[in-house]
Amino acid sequence: MVRVAVIEEARTARRTYGNWRRPTSPGLMGLGSIGTGVLIAGLVMVVITVMVAGLWQAVALGTILGLVLLLLLAKDRHGRNLLSRIGARTGWWAARSRGAHLYSSGPTGRALWGTFQLPGLVAATRLSEHSDSYGRRFAMLYTPATGHYSVVLGTEPDGSALVDPEQIDTWVADWGHWLANLGDEPSLEAASVTIETAPDSGTRLRREVMTHMDPGAPEFARAMLTQAVERYPAGSSTVKAYVALTFTAAPRAGGKKRTPEEMGHDLAARLPGLTQTLSATGAGASHPLSAQELCETIRIAYDPAAAALIDEAHAAGETPELSWYDVGPTFAEATYDGYLHDSALSVTWGMSTAPRGTVQSGVLAKLLAPHRDVARKRVTLLYRPVDAARAAAIVEADLRAAEFRATSSAKPAARDILATRAAAATASEEAAGAGLLNFGMLVTATVLDPGKEADARAAIDGLSATARLRLRLLRGSQDSAFAGALPLGLVLPRHLRVPAEMRDKL
Structure with missing residues (x-):
């Protein structure tokens, strides 16, 4: 009887997850290697000056020297030192003095050719469309500043x-395997x-009901369906999920950059396998977004009022033809802690600390669910896989x-002892074949x-x-953070003037 009880308890135990670590750099007094x-x-x-001067x-x-060290050691609850905060404030003042926080497009705006070009980091991006080996059309976005190509999958x-x-x-295990396999993707x-x-605007429900309603149905049934169509959309929400994959233009370090035609031909053969394995992670049916679908998604993000118009056009059997130079906002203003764009106001936070300890699989359920006080909410998980050749060196250095x-x-402090145990566990798991990746959240x-x-x-x-997250309001960079949270595949660390690796070593 005891053995059966133990087995049943083991079956009903909920699985937990954890042991994520923030990369650290060796140093003295809480400094990194550069600060040390x-x-x-x-x-x-100082010693030489005493002897000579x-x-x-x-x-x-x-x-x-003490003032410089104070700038590096004075940190807030998000782990940012005083030097980083002063640099962010100075950069914001400089951008505001140049008028870079304001954007106006269209025939009377500042954008070239009188188009509604996207602002900021995505202003120079170029969109092209290709077909994969299944004959599905997929959009491919090219970012010249970083030399990246991105494709977006709808799930x-x-x-x-x-x-x-x-x-x-x-599903969680398959998702972990899918992320681990990304490190092996060329x-x-x-x-x-x-x-x-x-x-939810209710347009899709109205179209579905009206197209399937029997003209010969009883009047009571028709009235009930009509009333449901009118009242049900009030307060309801829609949930959409996207997966963006970003590839480098050069197949290897120092190699020749590929053209959009060459990259489209390469991804056409790889997308079916990626979408098929993604479906096994609980993501459901996945498909690459076409250029039209991606344009509609970005247009609605910058102008939420356009969502009802686009839904009504689809309900009428029409397709609102949009080009990549028509999806930007008419007007946008980036404030120190917000972003005003067309018909909406957005605020973006970034994850500064992952949940401590262990969590269950549903830890993000409430954060991802609709909320009555937020009209539109976008949660973006950012992953940067580490290839197997570098993973071993990184975990050993950590x-x-x-x-x-x-x-x-x-x-030693208790946190340092626990950090050593977690780093040893990570190194052991990587040696056993586990994948390594960096992650963040917007x-x-x-x-x-x-x-x-x-x-x-x-x-x-x-x-x-x-x-169980610690989110930091991204002051002074709200417009860039808003673009980074969109399903465009932007790699934000590549757009920094000071590399993120150097900042971690201060």
């Missing part, structure tokens, strides 16, 4: 309602998953950095009425707590 180098070089310079000159140099997630926990665990740079919730921090003090809340901005901010703060 500045500290040692500064102390050497005198005591007071050395005191002045030591004061300057229809099954959801976890009325699904057995065993099936959910299988020239794949990044991947992103975007879950978007928006109010383990050495964690051990250095734990052994640099006679009484959350965009869009409201149609600026007066409801405070409610949307409070809603996101509450939802982040339920997901």
Whole structure:
């Protein structure tokens, strides 16, 4: 009887996930490798100054060194030092003084050729359309600034309602395998998953009911269906999911960059396999978005008022023909902590700290679900796979950095001890064949009425707590963060003037 009880308990135990780590750099006093180098070089310079120039000159140099170290050591709850915050504020002031925070397009705007060109990071992108080996049309986006090609897949997630926990665990495992296999995809740079919730206009329901209603049905049945069509869409929402894959133009480091025709021919043979394996992760039926579908998605993101017009056009059997130079906003203004674009106001947060400890598979359920205080909500998970050749070196360097921090003090902190154990577990899992990838998250809340901005901010703060996430409002870069949360496959670290790897070592 005891053996049976143990087996039943093991079967009903919920599976948990965790052991994600933020990359660290070895250093003293909480500094990275570059900050430690500045500290040692500064102390050497102080000693030389005492010997050559005198005591007071050395005191002045030591004061300057102390101020520099203060900029690097003074960190907020998101782990950003004072130097990064001052740089962000200075960059925002410089952009505002140049008028770069304002955008106007159209015949009377500043965009070239009088078009509604996209602003900011996606202004120079070019869109082309190709066919895969199944004959499906797919859009391919080229970003000249980084030399990247992106394709977007539309999915229809099954959801976890009325699904057995065993099936959910299988989906999570298959999703992990799918992400791990991305590291083996040739020239794949990044991947992103975007879950978007928006109010339902009711056009699709009306079209479905009216086209299937029997003219000879009883009057009571017809009245009931008509009333359902009129009242059901009120307060209902739609959930859409997209997966964007980003590839490098050069097949290898130092190689010749491929043209859109060459890249389209290469991806045409690879997309069927990617969509087929993605369907086994619970994403449902997946298909590559065509150029028309991608244009409609981006147009609605920048102008939510266009969603009803596009739905009505589809309900009437018409296709609103859009080109890539017609999907941008008519007017946009980036403020320090918000982004005003056409008929809406958006605010974007970025994940600064992943959930500590272990979590269950439904930890993001409330964050991804529709919310009454947020008209449109977009949650984007950003992944950057690490190829197997570099993964071993990265985890070993991370383990050495964690051990250095734990052994640099006679009484190491509890966090340093746990970090060393987590780094050792990661290295062991990678040696056993597990994949390695970096991940982040962007959350965009869009409201149609600026007066409801405070409610949307409070809603996101509450939802982040339920997901055990720490979100940071991306001040001074709201327009770029808004574009990064769209299903366009942008690799934001590649657009930074100071590489992210160097920032982590300060």
